[in-house]
Amino acid sequence: MVEHIWEEPDIYRIRLEVPWNPLKNLNIYVLKSAGEFLVIDTGFNRQECREALWAGIRELKLDMSATVLFLTHYHEDHIGLVWDFVERGIPVYMGDKEYTYYSKRTPKEITEDINAIFEYEGFPKEMLSEADRESWFHMPKPGFPVTVMKSGQEFRIGDCRIIVIGTPGHTPGNSVLYLPDHELLFSGDHILFDITPNISIWPQMSHPLADYLESLQKIRELHIRTAFPAHREMGENVYGRIDEIVQHHKGRLDEICQTAAVHPGITAYDIAKSIHWSLRNLTWDDFPYNQKWFAMSESLAHIDYLVDKGQLIREAGGDSVNGYRSKDVQITH
Incomplete structure (x- = not known):
């Protein structure tokens, strides 16, 4: 389902329903400006997500030669279909810290490291050994090309100036996108309005919750009219939601x-x-x-x-x- 959710600039939401998952839905955003397009995140590497995503993209008549994909972070519901874009010649952007973190280890290796910590913290070993890590199989194959973006770096889509802002916490190198001239924020999983983002431990990341709280304060300092989250509904009172x-x-x-x-x-x-x-x-x-x-x-x-x-x-x-x-x-x- 495609919705036109903002004018000046034109922003569309492709809503992917995921009834098997507690998240309930994924929001894939498309920004259109002066004949250029930005797609934010992809959805799971599952056929039902693929069909819904590309149906929406066809409906919006995106010019593949004038489209860029930005990945906010490396969770399977956000990067699962990245190869669909790469195979169509679409450039892929991602925050440099997130890309560097995951280029050194696979999701399977990260999960195994966390499970070793879990066992030492009392999580029953038999549950870990019997765990169904289905998400491994929904991750894209590694090696897709990425243009890395530093926190604070700007790029343009048509007439829109976009700033990448690093917001570590939800993942080691999570990023959001800010449109300063329009005071709009694509908040990904950093700020959600109907549910609270999960903050977990990560191997070789010492202070995830402290990082997350600091990242929230970084966003509080921006002028924001509306935020577009990766799940559920968007919200205008970003500052009130940060407080909550x-x-x-x-x-x-x-x-x-x-x-x-x-x-x-x-x-x-x-x-x-x-x-x-x-x-x-x-x-x-x-x-x-x-x-x-x-x-x-x-x-x-x-x-x-x-x-x-x-x-x-x-x-x-x-x-x-x-x-x-x-x-x-x-x-x-």
Whole structure:
């Protein structure tokens, strides 16, 4: 389904429905200006996404020779169909930090590194060994050509000036796109309005939650009329949404501290089991495996933040599992 969602400049949304996924939909944006086109992200490497995406592109009558693709980050729902564009001769742009991070290791290797951390933090080994990592097969084959863009670098599509802004946190090198002359933001997964972006641990990324909160403040300093997120609906009150997201994370940090205070020595896995998650009111035992995996990773991102701030104390378990206890220190952001 194609919607014309903004005039001056012309911006269209191709909405890809993903009923099998909790995200529910993907928003692929197309910016048109002076006969040139920018496509932002691609959708999953699945046939139903491919058919819907290219039906929308045909409806918009994009000139392939005047089109550029920008990838906000390296998750499978954002880059899955990148080769469809490469094979049509369309240049691909991506933030330099994201491209560099993923050029050194495969998604499978990253997941295996995270799983090794999970095991040391109490996640049941048998669950990890039995995990269905279907997303590996929905990732594009490596080696697609990329023009890397530094944070702050500008490019033009027709009459539109576009700035790439690095916003690490959701991924190590996540980027958003800002149109300063129109005060518009393509926020990708950095700012969502109906759901909260997942903030997880990453191998060789020390402070994902601190990076994410800092990235939010970077966006707060911009003049923004409207933001176009990668999932669900767009929103005009970006600053109010930033406040809500910050409070969400503060609440999660407080909940983890309280849990560790009541259960000194608790593992990260048991913390993840104990805190509140908004997933159709399911209990932890009813969570799909992938949701448990993401909940564990997000819990560890918050735990690491609290350890860095001195709010939690990590009790290393040697060859066994780490435990955590609370320390009565004020959390500051």
